[in-house]
Amino acid sequence: MTINNTIENDVCHLALIGDIKIYDATRNKQQMLEEMDSCRAMHLDLSQVEEIDVSGLQLLILLRKEVRNKGISFLLTGASTPVSKLLELYRLKDWFQAQD
């Protein structure tokens, strides 16, 4: 996958684009966590994610947890159908979007 990160006043507008699957899992993890460093708040846009499998889901969960632990505020601004379906299947939508 590729990542677009537009940073405005310490707010990261992070867009994940393409496939988040097992094949590039290691690289994806590295990329995603790197982007985290420069944020005070994160607006995550998943509307351009094409294919995603459970390894990808795990990375999203990881990202969400890390963001939470670091006290970075989080907003999910968009989710493509594959992402939506996956989050629904695993009943993670609420947890993912929860603000705390």
Place this chain on the structure above:
Amino acid sequence: MVIEQVLETFLTESEELVKEIEDQLLKLESEPEDSEAINALFRAVHTLKGSSGMVGISNIEQFLHWVESALEKVRTGTLEFNEDLADLMLKAHDHLRVLVDRINQDESEPAAPEIAQQEELIILQLQAYLSESGDKNPASPAIKTQTAFIQEEESGPIQWKISLRFKENTFRFGFDPTSFVTHLSQMGEIIDLKTNVDTIPPASEMDPESCYLSLDIDYLSEFEKKDIEDVFEFLGDEIDLDILPSQPKIDSYVKNLEEMVEEVTEPSDSKYKLGEILVGSGAVTAKEVDSALKKQQLEVASQGTQPSNSRLGELLVKDKKVDTTVLNRALEVQKPIKAKQEKVSKTIRIETNKLDQFIDLVGELVISSAGITQHSEKLKNKSLMEMAAMNSRLVGEIREQIMELRMVAIQETFNRFHRVVREINKASGKKIRLEIQGGDAELDKTVVEKIFDPMMHLVRNAADHGIESPEARASAGKPPEGTILLKAYHDSGMVVIEIKDDGAGIHRQTVLEKARSGNIIGMEQVLTDKEILNLIFAPGFSTAKQVTKLSGRGVGMDVVKSNIEALRGSVELESIEGEGTTVRISLPLTMAIIEGLLVGVGDSRYVIPLEMVVECIDLPEEAINSTHHHVNLRGQPLPYLWLRKLFEETGPQSEEQSIVVIKLGNKTAGLVTDVLYGEIQAVIKTLDEVYKNVPGISGATILGDGRVSLILDVKSLIALAESESLKGNKQAGEPKEPQLATLDAI
């Protein structure tokens, strides 16, 4: 080599599985709602797929993948098993048969292109079914399974608590958990699901290629624990699975256990073990028991404790595989189940040629033992005679039991005709129903195998020439659906197979014309009804007005007859025009060794099959020089034959001759003999071709003293006696009976 053994096992297994597949398909066709059949079918396909994968026969494995997927949908109720699908499945079975046969024959040459094309066609059609049946529909009724023992009441879907822990190498093995979860959701309803996000470690430790997925699911489904477990089967050990039933389910397990004692019907020496009982009740799955047993073994090995039921039970409870109440009930039921089991017998598999070798040996033993008995009598040594008698008796028992081993019920052969009739219905547009009676009649294995071809011909004849089209039947006032009845029963030492149809019967006039035009009989010849019917068996005869694809040119009847006679059997026809035809095949029960009555005529010895001997009477005075050929036996006339005359014996005639009364079916006759020697066991040696058509002889045997004794053919002798006695009546001035045509004699 190990691989060869594995392959051999696979070949044997696959034969059975392919057959099972066909059987269940046919069952399902007539009962599309039969949940046992669909599950049995699915299991067979699933097992065969797995086995072929294991031995590396990937073409079969891959083909079956599609079949299995389609069947999965049928199983879950998302796809209807209609006629078209049944057709497709049977085609798939046939293709599977081709694939398996190629393996059996070790075909290394590439398959003909038609085979590959056929496969592609079938797969495409299967795929069409798979995509069209769409997504899950929780409202559609899932088909319930039934445990082997128990009939479950119609209860609603049950709640389960399922916990799934996919292990870390899940992705590495190529699995995506989502497909399993989706599958689960199609088999019932996921009421609630919780993904345990805490199982994913912090970033520094998290391995992106490892799987940490852990789910807790509240699930509603009518399926059994085993079915739910099966969803995750392919994961093998890569998942930790807990399936916990809700209370109503627990109650039903306890009830199952209580009923199990009554339901013990299957032979097995292990079903009283605790694990088996629990699996039988549905409370735990085989997999769970296996893994608990493994744990127990480890404990035993490391701690030196004794394996015990209670420990096994504890492990299962500890791992939350079973509820305590269920376990306790299972322990209580164990003893009565074990007691019942011990009554039921075990089975074992043997190769038929080993059995054949055994039978040959027993045959030799019979002869040799007869020799001992004879010599001991000559020596007049009392204790030796006693021993010889005991020996004879024991050998006789061995013989009997061995013959039983080769006996096989004819049901399976009869069952093959379901398919045949089905094809005929399709091809001809007629409506024909197959009925089977007496399938548990038993025959020697070889006979069962060899009788199929003649039967096939006869059934096809019945369908093609016998049963009329639905329109013709309707205008004849018959129900549009014709019936072909296959019936088997035992009668005085023979097995009788009847093929009976309610069709048009045999039209005598047509038969006569055909026989005349074929020069089988003369134009002026007058025949009895029986003789006319027998013309059908004459070589070169055919009444087919139309050559049809099904029964060919009808030239087969003489071949059918000779095939049956090669099995030492006989065939006869009965028919009523407009009502139907019955073909009756009689076959001897035993092939190789028979019990016989040894008689002496002149200098020779003859053996009469004991099963067909009714009694022996003294030859009455007046019969000795009479020309009548029957005596009065308790008010009934008994036709008889002078074996002396028949076989042209010249040796000394006894002062006190006897008549041995023989019987076949409802006909009896008498045979005049000089001496009655008694019962012997005769190993049948077949006679050469030269002697095959001699009337009255069906084989030979070697007596204990080395003499050859001919075995008499009861059927032809009875016919001969009848005809002689009619002739005799004629000579005495009684009303003229027509000459029996020579066709009938043999």
